[in-house]
Amino acid sequence: MATGKIGITSENIFPVIKKFLYSEQEIFLRELVSNAVDATTKVKALARKGELKEDLGDLTVRVSIDKEKKTITVSDRGIGMSEEEVDKYINQIAFSSAGEFLEKYKDSIDAIIGHFGLGFYSAFMVSEKVEIVTKSWQSDKKAVRWTCDGSPEYSMEDSDKTDRGTDIILHLDADSSEYLEDSRIEELLKKYCLFLPVPIAFGKEKEWKEDKYVDTGKDKIINDTEPLWLKKPVDVKDEDYKAFYKKLYPSSFEDPLFNIHLNVDYPFNLTGILYFPKIRTNLEIQKNKIQLYCNQVFVTDSVEGIVPEFLTLLHGVLDSPDIPLNVSRSYLQSDSNVKKISNHITKKVADKLSDIFKTNREDLEKKWDDLKLFIQYGMLTNEKFYDSAKDFYLFKNTDGKSFTLEEYKNIIKDNQTDKNKTVIILYATNKEEQFSSIEAAKSKGYDVLVLDSAFDSHFINQLEQKNSDLRFMRVDSDTLDKLIRKDDAPKSSLTDSQKTDISAVFNSQTPKNTKMNFTVEFDTLSADDMPVIITQSEFMRRMKDMGKMGGPESSFYTNLPDNLNLVVNENHPLIKELVDDTFKKTADGTSSFDSELKTLKADLESLEKLTKDKKPEEISTEEKNKKEELQKKISDTENNRKKVFEDYAASNIKVKQLIDIALLANNMLKGEDLAKFVKRSVDFVGK
Numbered sequence: 001m002a003t004g005k006i007g008i009t010s011e012n013i014f015p016v017i018k019k020f021l022y023s024e025q026e027i028f029l030r031e032l033v034s035n036a037v038d039a040t041t042k043v044k045a046l047a048r049k050g051e052l053k054e055d056l057g058d059l060t061v062r063v064s065i066d067k068e069k070k071t072i073t074v075s076d077r078g079i080g081m082s083e084e085e086v087d088k089y090i091n092q093i094a095f096s097s098a099g100e101f102l103e104k105y106k107d108s109i110d111a112i113i114g115h116f117g118l119g120f121y122s123a124f125m126v127s128e129k130v131e132i133v134t135k136s137w138q139s140d141k142k143a144v145r146w147t148c149d150g151s152p153e154y155s156m157e158d159s160d161k162t163d164r165g166t167d168i169i170l171h172l173d174a175d176s177s178e179y180l181e182d183s184r185i186e187e188l189l190k191k192y193c194l195f196l197p198v199p200i201a202f203g204k205e206k207e208w209k210e211d212k213y214v215d216t217g218k219d220k221i222i223n224d225t226e227p228l229w230l231k232k233p234v235d236v237k238d239e240d241y242k243a244f245y246k247k248l249y250p251s252s253f254e255d256p257l258f259n260i261h262l263n264v265d266y267p268f269n270l271t272g273i274l275y276f277p278k279i280r281t282n283l284e285i286q287k288n289k290i291q292l293y294c295n296q297v298f299v300t301d302s303v304e305g306i307v308p309e310f311l312t313l314l315h316g317v318l319d320s321p322d323i324p325l326n327v328s329r330s331y332l333q334s335d336s337n338v339k340k341i342s343n344h345i346t347k348k349v350a351d352k353l354s355d356i357f358k359t360n361r362e363d364l365e366k367k368w369d370d371l372k373l374f375i376q377y378g379m380l381t382n383e384k385f386y387d388s389a390k391d392f393y394l395f396k397n398t399d400g401k402s403f404t405l406e407e408y409k410n411i412i413k414d415n416q417t418d419k420n421k422t423v424i425i426l427y428a429t430n431k432e433e434q435f436s437s438i439e440a441a442k443s444k445g446y447d448v449l450v451l452d453s454a455f456d457s458h459f460i461n462q463l464e465q466k467n468s469d470l471r472f473m474r475v476d477s478d479t480l481d482k483l484i485r486k487d488d489a490p491k492s493s494l495t496d497s498q499k500t501d502i503s504a505v506f507n508s509q510t511p512k513n514t515k516m517n518f519t520v521e522f523d524t525l526s527a528d529d530m531p532v533i534i535t536q537s538e539f540m541r542r543m544k545d546m547g548k549m550g551g552p553e554s555s556f557y558t559n560l561p562d563n564l565n566l567v568v569n570e571n572h573p574l575i576k577e578l579v580d581d582t583f584k585k586t587a588d589g590t591s592s593f594d595s596e597l598k599t600l601k602a603d604l605e606s607l608e609k610l611t612k613d614k615k616p617e618e619i620s621t622e623e624k625n626k627k628e629e630l631q632k633k634i635s636d637t638e639n640n641r642k643k644v645f646e647d648y649a650a651s652n653i654k655v656k657q658l659i660d661i662a663l664l665a666n667n668m669l670k671g672e673d674l675a676k677f678v679k680r681s682v683d684f685v686g687k
């Protein structure tokens with residue numbers, strides 16, 4: 001029996017590596033089974049070339065547990081190893097590369113997670129002793145048994161193994177007893193080995209006999225050795241794709257919308273099938289479903305860094321030997337192969353959608369609501385995807401018809417171009433809540449889109465940036481004549497000071513709370529339009545909507561109150577009547593203030609004339625005091641005068657009623673205010 005010392009420097013490297021790789025311990029099984037599969041693939045190649053003379057026999061890789069002995073054994077009928085090979089591949093290479101690996105990554109646990117490259121050595125993460133019993137395919141080589149208890153010492157001796165292949169026997173340590181459970185091993189095999197190219201057997205198929213399950217004589221094969229993505233797309237039927245989806249995501253109960261079968265061999269190697277899932281809301285739970293394989297061995301299901309962010313919403317599998325896996329994620333992002341792969345996938349996804357748009361638009365329209373978020377997300381975050389997707393992105397109007405942006409522009413441009421040659425796209429975010437504004441727009445022959453997704457405010461910002469000839473305006477963000485201004489507004493019949501007075505009347509009756517802030521405005525709408533309309537500036541509202549989605553300005557904008565405009569329609573008969581009545585009823589109350597203000601303002605003016613040419617230091621204290629006193633008197637008098645209008649407003653319930661009707665039309669009258677309105681209306685009807 002030979003003994004020796006493995007060439008790694010640190011004596012206690014094993015406990016270190018165990019602790020280090022704690023969260024990734026389970027990969028030991030993947031490493032051992034894929035080594036077994038590699039050895040099997042190699043022996044098949046030898047047989048093909050005629051170098052192996054004997055019969056290949058049953059090549060199934062077997063995984064078994066011995067609960068008594070506390071061992072797990074992985075057996076294969078691959079090429080096996082001679083004594084020299086064990087020495088070379090295990091004693092020198094495997095161990096030294098593990099040492100290097102540890103040295104390289106000792107500072108960053110994250111970099112290790114999800115990696116390949118620890119290989120055979122990872123067996124020591126769960127074992128106190130590992131044995132290799134192996135016999136080379138070369139018939140003149142003796143079988144060997146190699147044993148190592150985790151210290152750098154190993155022993156090697158002859159073995160009586162007669163058939164070709166390798167058994168790796170792990171004597172599990174006390175901390176790793178979970179791996180003696182059949183269910184745990186089955187779970188790991190299903191996770192990592194589900195699509196390996198050689199059959200993997202674990203236990204026996206069971207059958208129901210005399211009230212219990214009993215083992216049949218048949219091996220239970222864990223894997224599918226010819227996964228669908230390796231087949232030629234022409235040979236695969238739609239049902240096959242659906243069935244494969246079920247296999248990948250057994251707990252999903254919805255069929256995917258479409259799939260893309262990838263098959264590239266130059267300039268990089270990539271196969272796979274990507275599925276578009278239905279995405280209505282919560283993006284987060286949809287993420288990280290793509291499984292990444294390297295030559296059919298499962299590596300990870302977190303593909304950030306490998307595919308663009310928006311594509312992480314897709315489901316399915318990618319298999320590529322060209323993605324470097326034993327590197328950190330930041331390195332991945334700069335790797336040129338990864339970039340090429342990622343661009344390729346983006347292009348394929350866009351091509352697929354564009355193809356459906358061209359050949360089966362009806363289908364795309366039908367599935368649009370489930371795809372829309374994904375496509376918007378892609379357009380917002382990926383320039384290349386935007387460029388292709390803009391031609392098939394579909395907008396829906398309030399009647400449920402779909403259009404591309406180009407089609408829509410052509411339809412509305414005659415009627416909805418304003419005097420600055422900007423095409424105004426009107427939209428609603430909620431058909432119910434903005435019903436009255438939508439109807440008003442339609443009655444003018446305008447069309448209204450429905451933009452109700454969480455990304456829409458960001459999305460229309462992007463569209464406006466890319467198309468300087470269009471503007472999106474929510475249909476209730478201003479009066480229609482102002483939204484699509486075709487000629488200069490007709491002159492107002494009210495003077496500025498009259499407007500100030502009427503503003504005071506309306507302002508005093510607007511709801512007083514911290515969430516809404518009103519500014520009274522005047523507009524010369526038609527007599528058929530509403531007497532009072534509430535609008536909210538497109539800009540502020542969009543900022544707030546975007547704030548809700550997060551981002552740097554988010555809390556600033558979301559904490560602001562809603563700034564609303566109370567637009568008074570000067571041409572409405574009720575308003576005309578109210579304006580006349582206001583000035584008639586307030587004339588007495590305001591006349592004394594008016595003459596007082598006249599005198600005060602004249603005094604202030606002459607004082608200002610007197611001091612106009614003086615330098616600040618030449619103005620006497622007396623003059624300064626006099627000026628301040630006059631200014632204060634003016635402001636007090638103005639306030640008192642304003643109070644006359646406010647008192648009038650309080651005495652005329654029509655003012656409050658008109659405001660409440662406007663609020664009601666916008667779905668903004670709630671709770672106590674609504675109850676009061678109803679009560680007031682009943683009283684009003686009774687009059």
Ligand code: ADP
Pocket residue numbers: 031035036039076078079080081089090093094117118119120121166
């Ligand atoms: P890697 O598989 O990445 O080369 P490992 O540390 O897993 O690294 O294995 C080192 C070497 O040991 C392998 O390259 C192979 O030559 C040999 N080996 C490991 N397991 C087996 C096996 N089951 N049958 C034959 N050779 C094996």
